[in-house]
Amino acid sequence: MKVAIIGAGISGLAAAFEFKKHNITPVIFEKKSHIGNPVLFTSATLHIFNHFISDPFDYLKNNYGLNISPTFHLKKIIMHSPKNKAVIKGDLGYIINRMRTEGSLANQLFSQVALPIQFNSFVDLNDIKDQFDYIIVATGSNLIVKDLNLWTNLFSAQIRSTTIVGNFNTQSISMWLNREYAKDGFGYIIPINPKEAILNLVVNRITFHEIDYYWENFLYKENLDYRIIETRDASFECGLVSTHQLDNIYFIGNSAGFTDSLVGFGQIKAIESGILAAQAIINNLDYNKLVEPISKEMLKIHEFRKLFNSFSNKDLDRLLSFLKLPGIKQFIYNNPFFKVKYGAFIAKFYNNFVNN
Template sequence: MKVGIIGSGLAGLSCAFELKKYGIIPTIFEKRSYLGDGLDYTIVTLRIFDLYTQNPMDYFGEKYNLSISPLRPLRKIIMMGSDKKTTVRGRLGYIFEKSSTKNSLENQIMEQVNLPILFDHSINIEDLQNDFDYIVCANANHETAKSLNNWTTTFSAHTRIATVLGNFKTDTITMWLNTEYAKHGYAYLLPYHKDKANLALTVDNISSHELDYYWKKFLTLENLQYKILESRDIESNGGFTHTLKKDNIYLAGNAGGLLDDFLGFGSMNAIESGILAAKSIVKHLDYNHLLEHILIDQNKKHKLRKVFNTFDNKDLNKLITLLGFPIVKQYIYNNPFYRVTNSPSIQTFYNHKIKINQL
């Protein structure tokens, strides 16, 4: 059985990890000349948005025998509106590295894969169809799904991620919600080390050349004067595929639309979809059915996004105030079993738009 994997990110490497268990050695193609990401940055998982009730490390370790480790736990979230602020503390999630360093998620998985990668190979589906029995597209790009008439866009955004210097608490993320510079996106500061952090701004429904304007407005309004070492701009599109498998082609991770369009999280979905693509290939299982739990969760988060898109700054400030109430903190953040998408709060969240306007 010949399997070609396009992309050596989380989805592609996880697919290779699972295939190797069954004695199948895939050919992995990567358009870049290195593994991981050229910009050192960190990502978070938030417990209340996780698909599973375990932490990610236990979930992947127990279910798939895949070992991943966070950089550190997330203990504090500071939420900033245009004139309101709320701080939440507790066991809120985990911070992971996404970079080219040894401790990055990609390199952690690569150590367990230990297979060669064909770097500097920019490959299209058409290049592989005659030579491979199965093709796993894991290149974090929805263009393949679009070319197969298999894609619907639900959310588009531009993000600038900057590496900044300062004095930071490494277990804390600061988030800004302000429609003046983020529209219905958000900004965040997430430390990488105690003296280095990622400062990012995501703005929805703008063109790439407009990002400079919103970035400058963000820095000015929030009076942020960090020294910027480097930055990178990313265009992302949230959406969904009508099927995650078409003929012998499997779409995994962001290539399959598994980036949630509420907060833009997708790393854990990428890992699991890669593993399940391999299981589908080896055991001849229905790939769409294997991913049904992720797809249901994605749909719920899409509903949250639709509500969030109706909020203005007045609504956001009142929501931030609401999330700061002690009884809400106790129910949401200190309840280990609470998940936003697995509770009756979906309809409640829809109703918040009406309720908070009455406060």
């Protein structure tokens, strides 16, 4: 069996991990010269966005034998709207190191894979599709699925990502919601360590050249005067693919549309999709059926994205007031059985709240 994996990010490495368990050595192509993100970068995962009840890292260990760990526990989320503030506390999720440093999520996976990787390899799918029995696309990009006319876009945004210096609680995330500078997006701070953090602004419905204006507005309105030591701009898209398998080609991670359109999280789903793609190949299973629970959750989360897109600044203020109601924060964030996919009940309760 000849298998190629295009991309040595977390989803590609997860697929390689599963192949190695079955004594199959895939050929792994990676365009970068190293594992992990080349810039200072952390992300998060929230328990309410998982399609299973248990802790995500316990889930991966118990179901797939993959032993990885997060960087920090997430115990607090501070949410700001134009005229309101809500503080959510509890066992909310995790903060995850996505950098190239030792202990990052990608390097934890790489240490368990321990297979050769062809770094600095820019691979064209058409050049290799006849050389391998199976190809897994794990590029972290939607370019290939777009070229194959499989992609439906759900949310597009411009992102300014900066590294800032200060004093930060490594168990806390801050988020800002304001239509004036973020439109349907948001600003947020995620710590890297006690002295450094990521300050990002995500803005949709603007061009790449307009991000400067919204960024300056964001910093001014929220009185954010951190020392910035690195700045990066990027475009990002979330979407769906019409099939996750096309002939002998399998799509995983963000290349498969497994980044949610509400807040842009997808690490756990990326890892699981890589493992499931490998299992589908090894056991001759229907990959589309294996990832169906993930696909369904993506659609349900997108319903919240569509609702959020309709909010005005007054609606955002009301949303935070709603989240501060007695019992609501605890029910949503601290209830292990509550998931976003079960949110119809909460949405109905919220509608009653704002209409009374």
